[in-house]
Amino acid sequence: MPFPASVRIVEVAPRDGLQNETKAVSPDVKVELIERLSTAGCRTIEAGSFVSPKWVPRMADTAEVLSRIRRVSGVAYPVLVPNLRGLEAAIAARCEEVAVFASASEAFSQRNINCSISESLDRFAPVLAMAREHGIRVRGYVSCVLGCPYQGAVDPIDVASVSRRLFEAGCYEISLGDTIGTGTPFNAVKMVETVAEDVPIERLALHFHDTYGQALANIYACLGLGVSVIDAAVGGIGGCPYAKGATGNVATEDLVYMLDGMNVETGIDLSQLIDAARFISEKLGNRPNSHLACSLDRG
Amino acid sequence: MPFPASVRIVEVAPRDGLQNETKAVSPDVKVELIERLSTAGCRTIEAGSFVSPKWVPRMADTAEVLSRIRRVSGVAYPVLVPNLRGLEAAIAARCEEVAVFASASEAFSQRNINCSISESLDRFAPVLAMAREHGIRVRGYVSCVLGCPYQGAVDPIDVASVSRRLFEAGCYEISLGDTIGTGTPFNAVKMVETVAEDVPIERLALHFHDTYGQALANIYACLGLGVSVIDAAVGGIGGCPYAKGATGNVATEDLVYMLDGMNVETGIDLSQLIDAARFISEKLGNRPNSHLACSLDRG
Numbered sequence: 001m002p003f004p005a006s007v008r009i010v011e012v013a014p015r016d017g018l019q020n021e022t023k024a025v026s027p028d029v030k031v032e033l034i035e036r037l038s039t040a041g042c043r044t045i046e047a048g049s050f051v052s053p054k055w056v057p058r059m060a061d062t063a064e065v066l067s068r069i070r071r072v073s074g075v076a077y078p079v080l081v082p083n084l085r086g087l088e089a090a091i092a093a094r095c096e097e098v099a100v101f102a103s104a105s106e107a108f109s110q111r112n113i114n115c116s117i118s119e120s121l122d123r124f125a126p127v128l129a130m131a132r133e134h135g136i137r138v139r140g141y142v143s144c145v146l147g148c149p150y151q152g153a154v155d156p157i158d159v160a161s162v163s164r165r166l167f168e169a170g171c172y173e174i175s176l177g178d179t180i181g182t183g184t185p186f187n188a189v190k191m192v193e194t195v196a197e198d199v200p201i202e203r204l205a206l207h208f209h210d211t212y213g214q215a216l217a218n219i220y221a222c223l224g225l226g227v228s229v230i231d232a233a234v235g236g237i238g239g240c241p242y243a244k245g246a247t248g249n250v251a252t253e254d255l256v257y258m259l260d261g262m263n264v265e266t267g268i269d270l271s272q273l274i275d276a277a278r279f280i281s282e283k284l285g286n287r288p289n290s291h292l293a294c295s296l297d298r299g
Numbered sequence: 300m301p302f303p304a305s306v307r308i309v310e311v312a313p314r315d316g317l318q319n320e321t322k323a324v325s326p327d328v329k330v331e332l333i334e335r336l337s338t339a340g341c342r343t344i345e346a347g348s349f350v351s352p353k354w355v356p357r358m359a360d361t362a363e364v365l366s367r368i369r370r371v372s373g374v375a376y377p378v379l380v381p382n383l384r385g386l387e388a389a390i391a392a393r394c395e396e397v398a399v400f401a402s403a404s405e406a407f408s409q410r411n412i413n414c415s416i417s418e419s420l421d422r423f424a425p426v427l428a429m430a431r432e433h434g435i436r437v438r439g440y441v442s443c444v445l446g447c448p449y450q451g452a453v454d455p456i457d458v459a460s461v462s463r464r465l466f467e468a469g470c471y472e473i474s475l476g477d478t479i480g481t482g483t484p485f486n487a488v489k490m491v492e493t494v495a496e497d498v499p500i501e502r503l504a505l506h507f508h509d510t511y512g513q514a515l516a517n518i519y520a521c522l523g524l525g526v527s528v529i530d531a532a533v534g535g536i537g538g539c540p541y542a543k544g545a546t547g548n549v550a551t552e553d554l555v556y557m558l559d560g561m562n563v564e565t566g567i568d569l570s571q572l573i574d575a576a577r578f579i580s581e582k583l584g585n586r587p588n589s590h591l592a593c594s595l596d597r598g
Contacts, residue, residue: 181594184560185519213553213590214560217515220484240594247590254512261483261513291512291546295480295539 004228006265008044009252010175010205011037013280014065015046015080016249017237019058021284027061029283031068036279037234038072040272042252046099049080050089066093078139082113087127091134098131099175100124101141102166104159105148108179112143121165128170140166141207145176145191146183149242156194164198173203175231178218180242181211185221192222205229208250210289211240215250216258223264230255235277236289251290253277303527305564307343308551309474309504310336312579313364314345314379315548316536318357320583326360328582330367335578336533337371339571341551345398348379349388365392377438381412386426390433397430398474399423400440401465403458404447407478411442420464427469439470440506444490445482445517448541455493463497472502474530477517479541480510484520491521504528507549509588510539514549515557522563529554534576535588550589552576 014034018025025033030048037045047069048062062079071077078097081087090098102120103109109117131138145159163174176195178188188208195204206222206229208215219230232255238248253273259266274293281288288294313333317324324332329347336344346368347361361378370376377396380386389397401419402408408416430437444458462473475494477487487507494503505521505528507514518529531554537547552572558565573592580587587593 184557186561210590211594212556213515213550214557216512217519217557220516220519247593251512257511258483258513258516262485291509294546295510 002226003223003262004226004264006228006267007223007259008229009042009255009266009268010044010046010229010231011042011234011252012046012207012231012249013037013233013235013237013252015048015059016231017233017235017280019049019056020238020241020248021058022239023284024058025280025283027064027068029280030061030065033276033280034065034069034077036272036276038075040276041266041268043074043267044076044078047077047079050086050093051080051082063089063093066095081127083123084126084130087130087136091136095136097137097139099139099141100127100166100171101143102162103143103148104154104162105144105151107150108144108148111150117162121162121169124166125169132170138171139173139175140171141175141177142166143177143179146178146187147180149180156191159191160195160198163195163204167199167203173205173229174199175205175207175229177207178209178215180240181209181214183208183218184214185217188218189221189225192225192227196225201226202228205231207231209240210236210247210250216254219250219255220258234273235281235293237280237284237286247289251277251288251292253292254290257292301525302522302561303525303563305527305566306522306558307528308341308554308565308567309343309345309528309530310341310533310551311345311506311530311548312336312532312534312536312551314347314358315530316532316534316579318348318355319537319540319547320357321538322583323357324579324582326363326367328579329360329364332575332579333364333368333376335571335575337374339575340565340567342373342566343375343377346376346378349385349392350379350381362388362392365394380426382422383425383429386429386435390435394435396436396438398438398440399426399465399470400442401461402442403453403461404443404450406449407443407447410449416461420461420468423465424468431469437470438472438474439465440474440476441465442476442478444475445477445486446479448479455490458490459494459497462494462503466498466502472504472528473498474504474506474528476506477508477514480508480513480539482507482517483513484516487517488520488524491524491526495524500525501527504530506530508539509535509546509549515553518549518554519557533572534580534592536579536583536585546588550576550587550591552589552591556591
């Protein structure tokens with residue numbers, strides 16, 4: 001089986017995680033979280049987003065956070081940008097990588113960003129053009145790849161179609177998001193196989209939420225196809241706006257534990273990662289949403 | 300891949316789950332739990348154990364519980380027995396199936412039941428003989444198959460050795476227990492493959508604890524080998540005596556959700572199962588230890 005020898009983990013807690021938490025944390029806490037993650041060995045840390053504070057108030061301090069973190073050589077600190085204004089802010093903040101997002105579900109696209117999938121892709125064309133001019137790498141997120149809170153099932157063909165368009169538009173990597181965490185292993189494998197017919201598998205990342213506890217099983221199944229980039233959030237923070245009481249992104253420490261056990265290299269120190277999980281969970285007033293942090297908590 | 304078309308789930312919440320919970324529940328609650336589980340479609344429900352109440356006070360009411368449950372045709376209600384006295388009590392309680400237990404770890408065997416692995420197997424010989432006379436089926440548990448809280452690593456060869464001896468002694472099925480939940484997918488696969496050289500794979504069951512969040516991934520990996528019997532506890536109840544704050548057995552509802560998504564037949568109604576999880580978790584004063592029950596809880 002073509003299991004990868006190493007996996008690059010994209011740590012999304014400072015953005016996807018904190019964005020969806022009920023409690024806000026200060027820029028100080030965000031800076032410390034990001035620095036703990038780079039110290040633990042994370043090489044890609046999504047640091048925030050330049051979106052309207054009206055829509056995502058939790059991310060209003062992204063410029064401040066980016067100006068204050070100690071940037072470690074070799075570590076990327078991408079930010080999410082929805083449009084040219086966001087990209088300009090990212091350039092001003094000396095970002096070397098940004099991310100754009102589209103959905104594989106028409107219903108989700110309409111409700112989430114008020115336009116069709118096709119319109120959303122058209123809107124990103126000038127963003128990608130300007131990013132290219134500035135030598136900024138662009139990552140593409142595709143949401144609802146294994147189910148949509150509004151339309152239910154999502155056809156893998158639709159996931160492949162939007163993934164291919166983002167890739168052809170210049171995204172160097174496509175992150176496939178199981179936004180509501182309803183996927184199971186066979187569905188996940190079928191979806192990735194379908195997308196891989198249009199986008200090289202080494203350009204695909206998994207972004208699975210653990211809402212129904214399926215994330216690690218789904219990731220394991222897709223690793224068997226050769227996928228080697230995985231998004232995760234330390235402490236499993238983030239929750240799910242579509243399922244109250246649910247967990248969020250797969251917890252990075254649970255993922256790293258699995259990969260360590262499989263001798264798949266991540267470059268991340270598990271013990272420091274767990275400390276980071278405890279740090280941010282405490283600041284959020286939560287128990288960590290990871291098995292590992294809870295199991296090792298003998299306090 | 301030889302994924303099974305159907306899986307038999309052995310529901311262990313009334314025994315392995317309740318035995319390890321801090322809070323005791325009344326026989327009334329146990330009877331209702333067992334009946335909810337059979338109504339939901341569970342076909343094997345471990346109902347209790349006949350062990351000394353001095354060692355396991357939570358199970359002291361097993362005879363009463365067995366006398367009061369409405370026994371559904373086609374449903375097995377096995378109980379754990381450590382010795383002849385336990386078997387005699389099981390016979391008196393009209394049990395048609397019992398379970399014995401040994402460990403793959405010498406250190407665990409010594410600390411848990413005060414004798415070597417070999418001595419523990421010798422002790423079960425008369426139990427198996429008397430069970431055979433009475434037409435009672437015997438299931439064998441092997442603990443610490445993927446790690447031991449005292450000796451650490453456990454060699455798959457040792458798991459195979461004790462499994463083979465239990466099988467040869469007359470156990471119809473061997474349940475492989477990752478007692479402390481430290482296993483990861485490759486280790487789990489290697490262990491099952493090794494045991495399957497000595498015991499037919501259709502006679503093997505997985506009994507994985509979710510202490511480190513790995514259970515579903517490990518189960519998925521082993522299903523790919525053709526294993527088709529899995530132990531689980533509704534609500535993920537039980538905790539782990541070796542890791543404070545940890546979750547217990549893999550939650551049956553998270554497992555059934557995965558299997559439903561894979562079109563693997565279980566005969567279990569997920570919605571009634573989740574109701575049973577909420578019922579017992581509430582009686583224990585806990586939030587259910589399953590992603591599914593939490594995610595679907597919009598209250």
